[in-house]
Amino acid sequence: MNALDRRAFLKAASLPCFAACSGALAGARPAPLFAAESSENEAQFIKEAKFYEKLPYKKIKCKLCPRECVIDDAERGYCGVRENRGGTYYTLVHSRVVTAHIDPIEKKPFFHFLPGAVAFSLATAGCNVNCKMCQNWEISQVRPEQVRSMYLPPEKLAGIAKDNHCPVIAYTYSEPVVFSEYVLDGAQAARAAGLRSVVVSGGYIQADPLKQLSASIDAIKIDLKAYSEKFYREIVNGELKHVLETLVTLRKTGVWNEIVYLVVPTLNDTDAEFQGLARWVKSELGPDVPLHFSRFHPEYLLKNLPPTPIETLERAKAIADAEGLHYVYIGNVPGHPAESTYCPHCRKKIVDRTGYSIAGVYIHHGKCQFCHTAIPGVWT
Amino acid sequence: MSSKAATRRSFLKQSIGSAAWALTAVRGLAAGSPSTVPEAGRSRVVIACDPRVRHAGASFDSAQVAKLLDRAIQASFNVDTPLEAWKRIVRPGEVVGLKVNCLGGRGNATHPELVEAITERLRQAGITEIVIWERQNSDLERARFKIVEHGQGLRCFGNDTLGFEDDLSTFGQAGSRICRTLTSVCDAVINLPVLKDHGIAGVTMALKSMFGAIHNPNKYHSNGGDPYVADVNMLAPIRQKLRLHICDGLNAQYEGGPSFMPQWMWPFNGLLVARDPVALDYVGWKIIEKKRAEAGMKPLGELKRQPTYIATAADREHRLGTCDPKRIERVEI
Numbered sequence: 001m002n003a004l005d006r007r008a009f010l011k012a013a014s015l016p017c018f019a020a021c022s023g024a025l026a027g028a029r030p031a032p033l034f035a036a037e038s039s040e041n042e043a044q045f046i047k048e049a050k051f052y053e054k055l056p057y058k059k060i061k062c063k064l065c066p067r068e069c070v071i072d073d074a075e076r077g078y079c080g081v082r083e084n085r086g087g088t089y090y091t092l093v094h095s096r097v098v099t100a101h102i103d104p105i106e107k108k109p110f111f112h113f114l115p116g117a118v119a120f121s122l123a124t125a126g127c128n129v130n131c132k133m134c135q136n137w138e139i140s141q142v143r144p145e146q147v148r149s150m151y152l153p154p155e156k157l158a159g160i161a162k163d164n165h166c167p168v169i170a171y172t173y174s175e176p177v178v179f180s181e182y183v184l185d186g187a188q189a190a191r192a193a194g195l196r197s198v199v200v201s202g203g204y205i206q207a208d209p210l211k212q213l214s215a216s217i218d219a220i221k222i223d224l225k226a227y228s229e230k231f232y233r234e235i236v237n238g239e240l241k242h243v244l245e246t247l248v249t250l251r252k253t254g255v256w257n258e259i260v261y262l263v264v265p266t267l268n269d270t271d272a273e274f275q276g277l278a279r280w281v282k283s284e285l286g287p288d289v290p291l292h293f294s295r296f297h298p299e300y301l302l303k304n305l306p307p308t309p310i311e312t313l314e315r316a317k318a319i320a321d322a323e324g325l326h327y328v329y330i331g332n333v334p335g336h337p338a339e340s341t342y343c344p345h346c347r348k349k350i351v352d353r354t355g356y357s358i359a360g361v362y363i364h365h366g367k368c369q370f371c372h373t374a375i376p377g378v379w380t
Numbered sequence: 381m382s383s384k385a386a387t388r389r390s391f392l393k394q395s396i397g398s399a400a401w402a403l404t405a406v407r408g409l410a411a412g413s414p415s416t417v418p419e420a421g422r423s424r425v426v427i428a429c430d431p432r433v434r435h436a437g438a439s440f441d442s443a444q445v446a447k448l449l450d451r452a453i454q455a456s457f458n459v460d461t462p463l464e465a466w467k468r469i470v471r472p473g474e475v476v477g478l479k480v481n482c483l484g485g486r487g488n489a490t491h492p493e494l495v496e497a498i499t500e501r502l503r504q505a506g507i508t509e510i511v512i513w514e515r516q517n518s519d520l521e522r523a524r525f526k527i528v529e530h531g532q533g534l535r536c537f538g539n540d541t542l543g544f545e546d547d548l549s550t551f552g553q554a555g556s557r558i559c560r561t562l563t564s565v566c567d568a569v570i571n572l573p574v575l576k577d578h579g580i581a582g583v584t585m586a587l588k589s590m591f592g593a594i595h596n597p598n599k600y601h602s603n604g605g606d607p608y609v610a611d612v613n614m615l616a617p618i619r620q621k622l623r624l625h626i627c628d629g630l631n632a633q634y635e636g637g638p639s640f641m642p643q644w645m646w647p648f649n650g651l652l653v654a655r656d657p658v659a660l661d662y663v664g665w666k667i668i669e670k671k672r673a674e675a676g677m678k679p680l681g682e683l684k685r686q687p688t689y690i691a692t693a694a695d696r697e698h699r700l701g702t703c704d705p706k707r708i709e710r711v712e713i
């Protein structure tokens with residue numbers, strides 16, 4: 001397939017699973033946006049997986065995430081994007097992009113990482129959990145061959161991000177853990193091109209791959225789905241303890257980390273859970289990790305529930321504030337005052353946000369412009 | 381079917397291009413269609429075995445396979461001729477899907493010889509449109525089936541040809557898109573699983589084979605597939621269209637499944653036929669346990685691989701059949 005010019009890319013973007021949306025794309029830009037190749041050539045997406053162990057009888061054990069799937073020949077793991085072929089394990093989604101957007105970094109959300117930056121954001125198919133409230137289930141809960149995809153190898157990815165004035169590449173929407181080989185290669189190419197890389201993940205990953213990932217990227221946002229094993233078991237199909245381990249490991253690696261907690265009415269919205277979470281974050285990670293309480297909207301298999309009442313989010317924030325966390329936000333409620341960042345010392349507004357727009361940043365050399373308190377994050 | 385197998389006269393006779401096989405319109409299940417609901421009281425599972433189905437080597441004698449099928453079907457419906465039985469299963473004018481199981485490749489997939497015999501009998505029962513289907517075209521090809529996506533009469537293709545419904549079907553823990561072959565093409569489905577062990581679920585036969593009808597089977601192997609296997613079989617399009625289960629036990633596998641492991645195969649030389657998939661799976665499971673015991677292997681329960689989903693499929697929420705041995709009529713011929 002020839003390189004797609006902007007028109008061809010936007011045409012592809014109108015397809016169900018290949019949507020581009022951003023102000024950046026809307027501007028006239030004659031240079032090719034997407035030097036893509038046809039997804040008909042399956043072989044280009046297939047690379048040997050990095051984290052697995054060979055077992056007798058052509059079986060393998062995947063060591064990428066805590067599930068440790070043991071997989072027979074010709075079968076796939078739980079995530080559906082990694083396949084055993086004759087006793088060798090392969091990722092089927094290297095450079096196999098199913099959606100790409102140019103988003104504000106606040107949309108991820110990262111509130112302490114280059115405010116106002118735009119991120120070239122992309123995903124492949126697949127996920128290693130199955131959250132009943134998933135907003136992106138049409139790409140996360142499918143096999144790669146069930147959605148239209150484009151070939152975007154690491155060097156081209158970095159080139160496109162640069163051409164579109166995106167200082168950041170974000171691996172997001174589905175679950176970057178299951179396409180970690182691509183993330184690692186993409187992050188390397190991005191670094192060589194002077195770009196940063198961020199990951200938005202559920203944090204369901206083993207320690208070794210996590211350490212490799214952390215060394216390659218610049219920030220990671222973890223979706224902590226709840227602070228109860230029951231929720232993880234019944235709604236996520238996973239285990240909370242592994243995600244908590246991930247957060248502790250991240251703390252040790254030093255990579256910038258923020259946490260989002262999607263508040264689902266009746267399922268993870270008790271005072272005890274909010275308090276337990278806030279106490280755990282403070283004691284294990286420290287008070288400076290940004291914690292975002294986000295509003296749920298009915299999706300996928302939880303369409304029977306209402307959106308989160310704003311008062312519930314405010315209650316969660318009040319509890320976390322009272323426990324001593326310094327940066328507690330409310331998300332998915334555009335215009336709410338708790339979208340902005342306040343200095344924990346002088347209480348002045350130091351990043352003024354409305355929705356995804358930044359009205360002002362009052363941080364200088366990583367310090368509050370008013371009282372000079374150090375504000376954790378990546379600001380330049 | 382491999383090109384070699386496809387040269388069989390009978391297969392070609394029924395294959396694409398037969399003018400007599402008019403393409404019928406897509407339609408729902410006709411009112412008053414034959415039912416698969418187990419008769420009140422007991423569920424019959426016929427076990428038909430005959431070593432004559434096997435040639436001296438690993439191949440099978442098509443004529444003997446057809447004879448074995450006839451005996452099994454006749455016994456299953458307790459009628460005088462096989463044709464009478466087939467006429468109870470399908471109605472002229474229906475598009476009939478044959479869901480084969482090809483994951484194990486040519487070593488332990490549904491045999492084309494059996495599929496060939498079924499298509500012949502369906503034709504005799506007045507069926508003009510048959511679709512052989514499975515997860516993917518590549519699965520079918522590995523098991524010696526030839527892909528025929530277009531035309532009239534007999535077609536054969538994987539779910540990759542028509543894809544999946546956009547909307548989810550849900551029941552219990554299952555939320556899946558169902559393949560359009562089942563929802564939009566077939567009026568009735570005959571399930572043709574294989575008698576074999578499964579490394580996670582314990583065994584895989586009639587119930588688990590329906591994972592081949594959904595877009596996300598990889599999500600449903602936790603906890604040995606329980607309750608997912610039962611829940612998937614409750615999804616309305618699947619439950620409404622399944623008419624009969626014919627489990628291919630010409631070759632069977634008692635360990636190392638679902639992949640083909642020749643060291644654990646044995647020549648069962650038989651078929652299991654039932655309208656009740658739960659009863660069929662229960663009987664098949666016991667056959668595999670018996671073989672494991674003969675081979676000095678531990679029971680599946682001791683290996684934490686007991687197929688508990690079979691009992692779940694029989695419980696109050698599912699009622700897909702029975703796994704109570706007192707309510708299963710086991711007929712050996």
Ligand code: SF4
Binds near residue numbers: 064068069082128178
């Ligand atoms: S990454 Fe996928 S295959 Fe590997 S253990 Fe996790 S779910 Fe299983």
